[in-house]
Amino acid sequence: MYELRGVTKRYTRGKDVVHALDGVDLTIGDGDRLVIQGPTGGGKSTLLQMLGGLDRPTSGEVVLDGTDLAELPEARLTRVRSENIGFVFQSFNLIPTLTAQENVETALVPLGIKAADRRERAAEALKSVGLGERLGHLPSELSGGQQQRVAIARALVKQPKVLLADEPTGNLDESMRDEIMDVLERMWKEHGLTFVMVTHDSALAKKAPRLATIRKGRITVTEKTGA
Amino acid sequence: MFFTYLRRELRRRRKAALVVASGLALGIALVIVVNSVSNGMGRAQEKVLQSLYGLGTDMTVTKAATPASGDAQRPRFRFEAKDDDSEDKQSSDRVMAQGFTTLPASTVTEVAGQKGVSSAVGGLSLNVVKVSGQFTRGQFQQGDGGVEMRGKPGAGPRYRIEGGGADFDVNMYTVYGTDVTQPALGPLTSSEITSGRTFKTTETNAKVAVADAAYAKEKKLRTGSTVTIKGATYEVIGIATASSGDAAANLYIPLKQAQKLSGEKDKVTTVYVKATDSQQIGAVKSAIRKNVPGTTVTTSADLAKTVSGSLSTAADLAAGVGKWLSIAVLVAAFLVAGLLTSSAVSRRVREFGTLKALGWKSGRVTRQVVGEAVVNGLVGGVLGIALGLAGAYVVTAVSPTLQAQLGGSGGGPGGPGGGGAFLAGPGRQAAKSLEVALTAPVSATTIALAVGLAVAGGLIAGAFGGWRASRLRPADALRRVE
Structure with a gap:
C-alpha cells in the first residue's frame, strides 16, 4: 500500500524553479489499479519515479508498506526496487544485445537467483505473455508489441507487489495497444498487483476504475464506481 | 550473466572496442620494442665489455x-x-x-x-x-x-x-x-x-x-x-x-x-x-x-660509461626518445580509451538506468563497465604484445650493426700516432672500437609489463566509464523517454 503525503519535487533549471510535484497526497491500496493522466510536463512521470523509488522528493513522504522510500538509504532503496517493484517503460528499455530470455533474467540477477533457476523462471514468464517460442530472439528480431511483452515478463518475473507502467502503449499502434493492455490487465488480475499506469491515451484512461490527473504538479483523483 | 552481457556488448561495439584496443596495442607494442631494444643495447654493451674483460670479471685494477x-x-x-753488399x-x-x-x-x-x-x-x-x-x-x-x-x-x-x-x-x-x-x-x-x-x-x-x-x-x-x-x-x-x-x-x-x-x-x-x-x-x-x-680500479659500470659511438647514441635514443615516446603514446592511449569508454556509457544511459531501476546496484553496473574496459585492454594487450614481438623480431632479424668506441685516456706515452688501435687491449687505458649486432630480446619481465599495462589501461578506461555509470540515476531510464 502506498501513502504519499505532501510530496513535492522541485527542479532548478537555470534561474527558474520548476514544481514537478506540488504537495501531492495520494493513497493507493494493495491490488488497486490507478491510471495517471495529464499534459506533458505535468508531473506524471515524476510521480511514477517517486512511487518506484527511482527519485526522491524534495519534501514529503512516499510510504510503501510502512517504509518511507524518501528516507531509505540507496542500498535499501535498490533492494526495494529489486524485490517489490516492476517497471514497464514506454520504449521497452530492453538490453539490445541480450535475448528475450536474458532480458527477463536481468530482473532476477539482483536477487541472487542461480543461473539455471533464472533461465527457467524467465522462460515461464515469457510463456505467460505468449512468447514461449521467442526465448532466444534479440529485441531487434521482435515486433514492438512483442518487445513490450518481454518487458512485461521482465517486470513480473520476480513477482513484485507493484507494477508501474510509464505509457506502456505509447510506442505501439492500436491493435498492439489493445494486445498489451489485455496482457497487463490479465497479469494484474492473476498476480493481485498494485498497478499504476501513466498514459496519454484517453480511451485507456476512461476504462480505469481510478483516475489521477496531474496538472502543474497538482493531483486530482477521480474514483469510478463499477468500472 | 556478467560474461554473456560483456561478450555481447563487446561484439556490438566492436568498432569502438577495436579503436580502444588498437590505441592501447600501439602503446604497448612501443613499450615492448623500446624495452627489448634497450635490453639489446644492454646486451650489446655487455658483449663489448666482455670482449675486454672476459666473462665473470667485475672490475680491473691497473696502475694509476x-x-x-x-x-x-x-x-x-x-x-x-753494413759495409758489405749483403742482402740479409x-x-x-x-x-x-x-x-x-x-x-x-x-x-x-x-x-x-x-x-x-x-x-x-x-x-x-x-x-x-x-x-x-x-x-x-x-x-x-x-x-x-x-x-x-x-x-x-x-x-x-x-x-x-x-x-x-x-x-x-x-x-x-x-x-x-x-x-x-x-x-x-x-x-x-x-x-x-x-x-x-x-x-x-x-x-x-x-x-x-x-x-x-x-x-x-x-x-x-x-x-x-x-x-x-x-x-x-x-x-x-x-x-x-x-x-x-x-x-x-x-x-x-x-x-x-x-x-x-x-x-x-x-x-x-x-x-x-x-x-x-x-x-x-x-x-x-x-x-x-x-x-x-697507486692503482686505478675500473668496474664494468665505469667502463660502460666510456662507451661511445652509434651503440651509445642508440642506447641514448632508446632511453630518451623511445621511453618518452612510449609514455606519451601510452598516456594518449589511456586517455582515448577512457574518453571512449566514458562516451559509450553516455550512450547507454537508458540501458544502465533501466538496470538500476530493476534493482542492479551501482557496483554491479560499474563492474560491468569496468569488465568490458578490462577485456578491451586485454585485447589491446594481446594485439600490442603480438605487434611488439613482431617489432622486436624485425629488429633482431635486421640486426643493425652498432659501433662502440670504448676506452678512455688514449694509448699512453708515445705521443700522437704512438697509441693507435694497435695499442688496444685489456685495461682502462685501451681505446677500442667494436661492432656489435643489435638484437631486441623480449624478456618475461617485458611481457609481464605489457600485460600489466594492458590491465592498467583497461582499468583506467573502466574507471572513467565506471565513474560515469555509478553517477547515473535510475530515474534517467525514464527521463530519456519524456
Whole structure:
C-alpha cells in the first residue's frame, strides 16, 4: 500500500524553479489499479519515479508498506526496487544485445537467483505473455508489441507487489495497444498487483476504475464506481 | 550473466572496442620494442665489455695514471749500417707493456686479499712492434748529372749516387700474457677455443701460444704452427675465436713468458677481479682503492660509461626518445580509451538506468563497465604484445650493426700516432672500437609489463566509464523517454 503525503519535487533549471510535484497526497491500496493522466510536463512521470523509488522528493513522504522510500538509504532503496517493484517503460528499455530470455533474467540477477533457476523462471514468464517460442530472439528480431511483452515478463518475473507502467502503449499502434493492455490487465488480475499506469491515451484512461490527473504538479483523483 | 552481457556488448561495439584496443596495442607494442631494444643495447654493451674483460670479471685494477716521463719509454729501433753488399734482412722487435705502465705481480695477491674479492688474476698486455727489412747501399756512377763529388764545375769527371735505400716492413700485434693457473678469469674467457686446445695449468712457462682466429687467418697460423716473438719461438696450440667483437689480443702466451719477453719480470698490466657478491662491487672497489695505493680500479659500470659511438647514441635514443615516446603514446592511449569508454556509457544511459531501476546496484553496473574496459585492454594487450614481438623480431632479424668506441685516456706515452688501435687491449687505458649486432630480446619481465599495462589501461578506461555509470540515476531510464 502506498501513502504519499505532501510530496513535492522541485527542479532548478537555470534561474527558474520548476514544481514537478506540488504537495501531492495520494493513497493507493494493495491490488488497486490507478491510471495517471495529464499534459506533458505535468508531473506524471515524476510521480511514477517517486512511487518506484527511482527519485526522491524534495519534501514529503512516499510510504510503501510502512517504509518511507524518501528516507531509505540507496542500498535499501535498490533492494526495494529489486524485490517489490516492476517497471514497464514506454520504449521497452530492453538490453539490445541480450535475448528475450536474458532480458527477463536481468530482473532476477539482483536477487541472487542461480543461473539455471533464472533461465527457467524467465522462460515461464515469457510463456505467460505468449512468447514461449521467442526465448532466444534479440529485441531487434521482435515486433514492438512483442518487445513490450518481454518487458512485461521482465517486470513480473520476480513477482513484485507493484507494477508501474510509464505509457506502456505509447510506442505501439492500436491493435498492439489493445494486445498489451489485455496482457497487463490479465497479469494484474492473476498476480493481485498494485498497478499504476501513466498514459496519454484517453480511451485507456476512461476504462480505469481510478483516475489521477496531474496538472502543474497538482493531483486530482477521480474514483469510478463499477468500472 | 556478467560474461554473456560483456561478450555481447563487446561484439556490438566492436568498432569502438577495436579503436580502444588498437590505441592501447600501439602503446604497448612501443613499450615492448623500446624495452627489448634497450635490453639489446644492454646486451650489446655487455658483449663489448666482455670482449675486454672476459666473462665473470667485475672490475680491473691497473696502475694509476702518472705523468709521462719524457720519451724514455718510447720504443727505439736500432739498425746497423753494413759495409758489405749483403742482402740479409735485419729486424728488430720491440715488446712493450701496454700503456707502458705495470704493477708488481704482488698486487694480484694484495687485491685477492681484499674483503669481498672472490678471485683475482694478473695479466700482462704487450704490444709488439716488429720492424724488418733491409738496407741497400747507393752506387757511385760516373756521368753528367748527379752529385758533383770533386773538382771545379765544368772540369773533371762527375759522379752521382744511384739506388740505395731501405725497404722495411712494420708488423704490429698484441700479445697477452695470461695466468694459465687461473683459466676462469681474464680476457681469454671471452673467446672460445675453436681449434686445438687452451693452456694447461701446468704450462706456466711453456713456449706455447693461443692465437686469435682473426689474427691466425691473417698470418695463416694453425694449430701446430710456430710464431716468433722477439726471437723466441712459440708453438700455436689453439685458435681462439672471440665471442663478440675483437679479441683482447692477437696472441696469448703464458704470463711468465710474456714477462720474460718484455723484460717486465714479476709485473702485470692488469689485475682482473671477481667479487664474491655482484651487489658489493662498489664496496670492493673502495676497499681496493684504499688498501692498494697507486692503482686505478675500473668496474664494468665505469667502463660502460666510456662507451661511445652509434651503440651509445642508440642506447641514448632508446632511453630518451623511445621511453618518452612510449609514455606519451601510452598516456594518449589511456586517455582515448577512457574518453571512449566514458562516451559509450553516455550512450547507454537508458540501458544502465533501466538496470538500476530493476534493482542492479551501482557496483554491479560499474563492474560491468569496468569488465568490458578490462577485456578491451586485454585485447589491446594481446594485439600490442603480438605487434611488439613482431617489432622486436624485425629488429633482431635486421640486426643493425652498432659501433662502440670504448676506452678512455688514449694509448699512453708515445705521443700522437704512438697509441693507435694497435695499442688496444685489456685495461682502462685501451681505446677500442667494436661492432656489435643489435638484437631486441623480449624478456618475461617485458611481457609481464605489457600485460600489466594492458590491465592498467583497461582499468583506467573502466574507471572513467565506471565513474560515469555509478553517477547515473535510475530515474534517467525514464527521463530519456519524456
